[in-house]
Amino acid sequence: MWQYQKHLEYPIKIKNPDPRMAKLIITQYGGGDGELGAALRYLSQRFTMPTGETRGLLTDIGTEELAHLEMIGTMCSQLLDGASCKQLKEAGYDSNYVEHGIGVYPANAAGVPFTAAYIQSKGDPVTDLTENIAAEQKAKQTYEYLLDMADDPDVIAPLRFLREREVVHLQRFGEALQKVQEFNGRKKFY
Numbered sequence: 001m002w003q004y005q006k007h008l009e010y011p012i013k014i015k016n017p018d019p020r021m022a023k024l025i026i027t028q029y030g031g032g033d034g035e036l037g038a039a040l041r042y043l044s045q046r047f048t049m050p051t052g053e054t055r056g057l058l059t060d061i062g063t064e065e066l067a068h069l070e071m072i073g074t075m076c077s078q079l080l081d082g083a084s085c086k087q088l089k090e091a092g093y094d095s096n097y098v099e100h101g102i103g104v105y106p107a108n109a110a111g112v113p114f115t116a117a118y119i120q121s122k123g124d125p126v127t128d129l130t131e132n133i134a135a136e137q138k139a140k141q142t143y144e145y146l147l148d149m150a151d152d153p154d155v156i157a158p159l160r161f162l163r164e165r166e167v168v169h170l171q172r173f174g175e176a177l178q179k180v181q182e183f184n185g186r187k188k189f190y
Contacts, residue, residue, distance in 0.1 A: 030106025039065035
């Protein structure tokens with residue numbers, strides 16, 4: 001069913017440790033608007049979509065969000081690799097280090113752990129797709145804020161890629177919402 005290729009959707013090769021940036025980027029791993037929540041949201045919502053096309057779309061995007069989760073984890077890992085305890089302390093990463101070492105842990109930038117409360121699945125396709133459009137816009141904005149905080153081209157490039165994928169997902173969800181509304185408006189013949 002799956003063929004795992006040992007490369008990321010976008011190459012990540014960060015050369016310089018930067019615990020400050022890792023502490024910020026981790027929010028897209030386990031924060032409320034991050035990739036883990038998005039993947040679980042879409043993969044849960046797909047079961048109540050009314051057409052095979054919309055179920056497939058949520059499955060595809062949910063799966064792609066898992067690939068983005070892997071990218072964010074890789075970025076954080078590379079940003080922490082080789083960082084000294086002094087660098088970790090200066091970046092305010094010392095409490096994360098005490099709890100998780102330099103392991104990637106699903107939390108937001110403030111250190112609040114991931115919770116299933118971030119996942120919304122109402123069971124109504126129109127409501128869920130509207131939620132997804134908003135979620136993609138929030139994720140896009142978070143990437144823009146992260147780009148504002150970044151100065152390393154090795155960090156900026158994958159953040160830009162991820163931001164653009166949020167735009168594509170937002171557009172696909174808009175199209176899916178329109179298709180669901182058309183489907184709901186059709187006369188039913190039994």
